[in-house]
Amino acid sequence: MEDLFSFFFKYRPFFFREGECAFQWPLAGWQIAVAAVAIVFALIFLYRGKWLAVDRRARTALLAVRTLLLLLLLSLLMRPTLVLSSMVPKENLFAVVVDNSRSVAIPGPDREEVSRIHQLVDPSSSFSHALEEKFYVRRFKFDSSPQRLENPTELTWEGEQTNIAAALKAVLAETKNLPLGGIVLVTDGSDNGYQDFRPVLTELKTRKVPVHTVGIGPQALEKDVELVQVSAPRLLLPESVAVARVTLRHHGFGGSRGRLEVRDGSTLVQTREIHFPRDAEITSAEVKLLPKQEGTRTYHFSVKPLQGEKIAENNTRSMILEVKNLQRRVLYVEGHPRWDYKFIRQSLAEDKNIRLETLLRTAMNKFYRQGIEDENALAAGFPAKAEELFQYHGIILGNVESSFFTFQQMEMIRDFVGKRGGGFLMLGGSSSFSSGKYENTPIEEILPVWLQQSGAAARVTEPYAEGEASVKISEYGLHHPALQLSLEEKENQRIWASLPELKDWNIVQSAKSGAVILAHGTGAENKDVPLLAYQRYGRGHTLAFLTGSSWRWQMLQDHKDQSHETFWRQMLRWMVSTAKDPVTVETERETYAKNEAVQIRAEINDRLFTRVNDALVEASVVAPSGQEDKIVLSWNPGEDGIFKSQWVPAEDGLHQIRVSARGDAADEVYGTAEVYFLVSSKTREYFDAVQKKDFLEKLAQDTGGRYYTLANVDDLPEEAAYNTTRASVIEVFDLWDMPINLIVLLGLLLTEWTLRKKYGVI
Amino acid sequence: MKYGVKVIVAVFLLLLSVIPARSDERKSNPNSLNYFQFVRIRYNGFMNDFAAGRWVPPWMHDYPRAERNFLKILSEITSVKTTPESYLILDLHDPEIMNYPLLYVSEPGYWNITDEEAANLREYLKRGGFVIFDDFRGPAEWNNLTSSMKKVLPDRSFQELKLDHPVFHCFYDIETLDMIPPYEVFGKPTFYGLFDEKNRLQVVANFNNDIGDYWEWSDESLTPVKLSNEAYKFGINYVIYGLTH
Helix, strand or coil, X not given: CHHHHHHHHCCCHHHHHHCEEEECCCCCHHHHHHHHHHHHHHHHHHHCCCCCXXXXXXXXXXXXXXXXXXXXXXXXXXXXXXXXXXXXXXXXXXXXXXXXXXHHHCCCCCHHHHXXXXXXXXXXXXXXXXXXXXXXXXXXXXXXXXXXXXXXXHCCCCECXXXXXXXXXXXXXXXXXXXXXXXXXXXXXXXXXXXCCHHHHHXXXXXXXXXXXXXXXXXXXXXXXXXXXXXXXXXXXXXXXXXXXXXXXXECCCCCEEEEEEEECCEEEEEEEEECCCCCCEEEEEEEEXXXXXXXXXXXXXXXXXXXXXXXXXXXXXXXXXXXXXXXXXXXXXXXXXXXXXHHHHHHCCCCXXXXXXXXXXXXXXXXEECCCCCCCCCCCCCCCHHHHCCCCEEEECCCCHHHCCHHHHHHHHHHHHCCCCEEEEECCCCCHHHHCCCXXXXXXXXXXXCCCCCCCCCCCCCEEEEEEEEEXXXXXXXXXXXXXXXXXXXXXXXXXXXXXXXXXXXXXXXXXCCEEEEEEECCCCCEEEEEEEEEECCXXXXXXXXXXXXXXXXXXXXXXXXXXXXXXXXXXXXXXXXXXXXXXXXXXXXXXXXXXXXXXXXXXXXXXXXXXXXXXXXXXXXXXXXXXXXXXXXXXXXXXXXXEEECCCCCEEEEEEEEEECCCCCCEEEEEXXXXXXXXXXXXXXXXXXXXXXXXXHHHHHCXXXXXXXXXXXXXXXXXXXXXXXXXXXXXXXXXXXXXXXXXXXXXXXXXXXXXXHCCC | CXXXXXXXXXHHHHHHHHCCCHHHHHHXXXXXXXXXXXXXXXXXXXXXXXXXXXXXCHHHCCCCHHHHHHHHHHHHHCCCCCCCCCEEEEECCCHHHHHCCEEEEECHHHCCCCHHHHHHHHHHHHHCCEEEEEEECHHHXXXXXXXXXXXXXXXXXXXXXXXXXXXXXXXXXXXXXCCCCCCCCCCCCEEEEEECCCCCEEEEEEECECXXXXXXXXXXXXXXXXXXXXXXXXXXXXXXXXXXX
């Protein structure tokens, strides 16, 4: 098609796309217009003469053809041209950068493709000759970083990372003071360097360096299953349920079934059948993990390769789960001795991860404290100072009315959730929620439900009811980590449906718009009322459990049944999950490749959880070999309390980062924290190993370059030369002698001759 | 207004005043689960009540004055939600006992335990229930209780409770266990307990003692106030302990 175009128009479409049209006739525009108008009027005048003995219709047709003919001749006489800016030969540098990562070889370029790629970097190829006629060429190969390429055989496609940004950045740095006419980037575009492209793009645009991209490899795999992502919490208390969401992508296996296996280290802990939908490439599955022992555990998720699958390496992903006894402290305030108090305490009695410290009002101004370690703890009742309260990670308010607290204490509870990030739970009872007159208090502000207003007239119904209500768990609740009474979904559903009925419940106005209802209670009138709801509030989250009779799940079921204990342990573990320590550290991701910068981010708070910007934050990174590097994290302006740094791993395996933060004064210690990350380079290139055409087109377009394929890359040397740089000249291409002009002229003459013959004026 | 109309209106108003509102009726239901219920156990066994000169079931000794008086004191002194009428009687073999995690058993010396009762009580205790045995004395009655409880929990034995046990300090700080019984018994009052495999107290037994008798007669001048007071202290501590452990 392009050849046909070139035949008629003398030049390839590229010239018309890139060049500007101009007439080389030395007349001004208005002079040309006057000439054209004069020709038109002269012809009209001439053709109105009686010498032309034809009817009006024929006269008009003849006039039109002659006018077009003369105007075309006039335009050709004015010497139409295309003007392009062309680089001066051998005045500019040109970089050919070829992807040497493993993904290029997946599923494996055929011989022809390999040969074509080699030609792009082979100095003796016609492509190179064409390029070298116009440029000084430097050749590079890259994976995680670029290297100069001397010989095409150096392309092995065994690199363990594709870092395009790093490659472009290095090429720009190497040619910093040289006229760089362009970059040819030969790649599949499957970047896994996770580096910010913006600085590189800015420099390319500033220096006006076009990146011409050459896309290699298929844009989709015919038969493949890929485990795209596994998302799960990174830190967990022992014996807590972690819900891991596994995302899978498939090509060509719609309607098939696969088998997902989960291994804790090398021990198979779970298997699950996966159904690949016909109408979607992406599907997901939830896997519930229940690690019982402390330690840093590596879970491997893998889908057994399906018949005909081309890449098996992208069927496996790993994640790290740090299982740690964090000794979370929960303060439970109860206004009346009651059975729920006893059985909640009992269910948590042997939980080493949650220390339930209870303050029970046994009589007016008389308290019974349980679970405390320090003799003086809670001796004066509910904490009056934030410093004392913020030492806890969760608060439970039982059957206790709002007047038990001062307004300041309620504000403190609100800050405990919003600022400190603690968990909060209110239990049902005849003195809680609306019955405890919490409406219009800071506690109502944090609750996930709207309370009924005071006064019988304002209330829709009684705020507290007794009777029999069964528990109906919501779809969301079925998958919530706090409500997993069994790791098997159907069994979990069955257990919830078989729990003994509750005997009381609080009735609220409604759940708040940002709240999630995990369970409903269904009474005799078959009317659903919210039973368990939660919402985020500030940095923490709050829960409302609108009954005080969950103890029946213990007393009315066989003593071997663990539903009640499991529910409360999981509930409290999840409740405190947002409560962080004053010092925390995290990495941007949990898996990195060798030589890839690991972004380290620490958050530093004081005891009142006010973010600190002037701390001295030091980190030590311990590699699997035991090698320990010490680094200093610096405050990130604009983000209070956030300190950042980066570190580049040199070996595969599990790494540990330990951070300590202190103030100027020697005794001002904010705390320590640690986090783990995995360096795994072997299989990374197998993921998403297809050509990213959209990305390559966008990169070329943003920098003024073009996207090519191996089929049309031979046009590149010629086209790449037409670009404005410090060393370019203007080139003019005549258009008057295009074959199409002659064809149109002859066509018009033939038309006129035919018309004249038809009308008898020859 | 005619006299007849006045009478009708007056009668109507009078009726209105005595019909309680529905919600008030619900709230005042003494057997609501929102209230602590004192459950007396009815078991298989008889004894001769010499004072009354007839055979009466031993399980109902001191009923109902003991519980009424005790519940009145419990509701007045503590923040346990209850009423003087919040008591009931249940059979030991009845699965309904699971709804009430604290039971009171009087005169266990005459308890002629059945297999069904043993099984139900065993399950009750394993689920977390708490039982008070009261009003028994002498080696024969003690042997009857221990042998009965062996049928319930074969691998458990009663242990004497010492003053430092939390059950004696969870509400009142009881200063001594040297209690004077309400009437002459055949030995020193002693407090025994049964513990589960995790060393949690599940059963208390007031041997050579009858604190229920103190409760029953506390509104009469049969026993000194100080001694009745001590009996209430033990009872309240048992309930608070049962509700908190």
